[in-house]
Amino acid sequence: xxxxQDTAGSRIGMWLxxxxxxxxxxxLFMLYSVFRSKYAVEFHRAAEDLSRTAGTIxxxxxxxxxxxxxxxxxxxxxxxxxxxxxxxxLTILLGCVFLVIKYMEWSAKIGQGIYPDSPALLxxxxxxxxxxxxYFVMTGLHGLHVVIGLWALIFMLASTLRGTxxxxxxxxxxxxxxxxxxxxxxxVYLFPLFYLIT
Amino acid sequence: MxxxxxxxxxxxxxYVLTWLVLLGLTAATVLVYHLHLGSAGxxxxxxxxxxxxxxxxxxxxxxxxxxxxxxxxxxxxxLLTGVIIGLTFLDVWYR
Numbered sequence: 001x002x003x004x005q006d007t008a009g010s011r012i013g014m015w016l017x018x019x020x021x022x023x024x025x026x027x028l029f030m031l032y033s034v035f036r037s038k039y040a041v042e043f044h045r046a047a048e049d050l051s052r053t054a055g056t057i058x059x060x061x062x063x064x065x066x067x068x069x070x071x072x073x074x075x076x077x078x079x080x081x082x083x084x085x086x087x088x089x090l091t092i093l094l095g096c097v098f099l100v101i102k103y104m105e106w107s108a109k110i111g112q113g114i115y116p117d118s119p120a121l122l123x124x125x126x127x128x129x130x131x132x133x134x135y136f137v138m139t140g141l142h143g144l145h146v147v148i149g150l151w152a153l154i155f156m157l158a159s160t161l162r163g164t165x166x167x168x169x170x171x172x173x174x175x176x177x178x179x180x181x182x183x184x185x186x187x188v189y190l191f192p193l194f195y196l197i198t
Numbered sequence: 199m200x201x202x203x204x205x206x207x208x209x210x211x212x213y214v215l216t217w218l219v220l221l222g223l224t225a226a227t228v229l230v231y232h233l234h235l236g237s238a239g240x241x242x243x244x245x246x247x248x249x250x251x252x253x254x255x256x257x258x259x260x261x262x263x264x265x266x267x268x269x270x271x272x273x274x275x276x277l278l279t280g281v282i283i284g285l286t287f288l289d290v291w292y293r
Binding site: 012015020022023026027033034038063067069070071073074077078178181184189191193196197198 | 207208213214217221227234235236244247250257264272274275287
């Protein structure tokens with residue numbers, strides 16, 4: 001522990017915040033599971049129209065970004081500033097790649113006339129309307145978390161450059177990492193629930 | 199892989215190994231999808247996702263190295279979410 005910093009306390013604070021995030025997404029997962037159990041066939045049909053390739057690539061992108069995030073923290077702990085900067089930059093880059101792929105997916109759906117309350121969507125069956133409603137809300141909320149995570153990581157990158165994050169003081173980078181890994185964990189569930197329904 | 203508790207934290211190789219296992223499990227979940235197992239497939243997908251989440255929590259988020267206090271209170275939101283979803287299903291099924 002370094003001067004004037006309660007690193008253990010900071011980390012526990014971050015975990016407590018993540019607990020509220022679990023409950024936030026938990027509510028949506030509850031809605032999802034109830035409606036999927038009611039409309040199994042419609043959910044399967046609607047999920048077939050999502051791009052499994054895009055979903056799989058995005059899973060690999062986020063898992064790799066989690067690795068580079070963990071390595072960025074590991075590097076700064078060893079006092080390797082440049083190594084940490086490279087891994088932080090890679091994490092930010094991969095986060096952007098995720099958002100670009102997500103943007104293309106949403107654009108494709110919106111191009112087909114499928115967006116909340118659209119005439120084409122309202123013409124589908126009740127189960128498919130619910131599937132796409134949950135798809136847009138849950139991947140949208142997740143995407144918002146990716147944007148917030150990127151925002152935090154850009155600040156961490158600047159702090160590392162300035163030297164306010166260093167081998168002696170890195171709990172802010174560590175906490176940003178915890179947030180980033182949490183966002184990755186949410187996607188680990190979203191991927192099979194939306195793209196791989198049999 | 200060096201899993202000793204040191205000042206510098208876990209070795210790089212441990213993270214890379216975790217990542218490789220996560221990639222393998224992603225391949226497994228896509229494979230399970232193509233087998234078209236029905237409800238068993240859904241259960242398998244959820245089990246694989248939970249395994250992946252567990253690996254991220256334990257190794258990337260260092261839950262394995264945190265004290266017993268944090269590990270214990272971590273169960274609270276997870277169990278709460280499980281209980282809420284479980285009770286909701288009791289209502290959905292037996293209404």
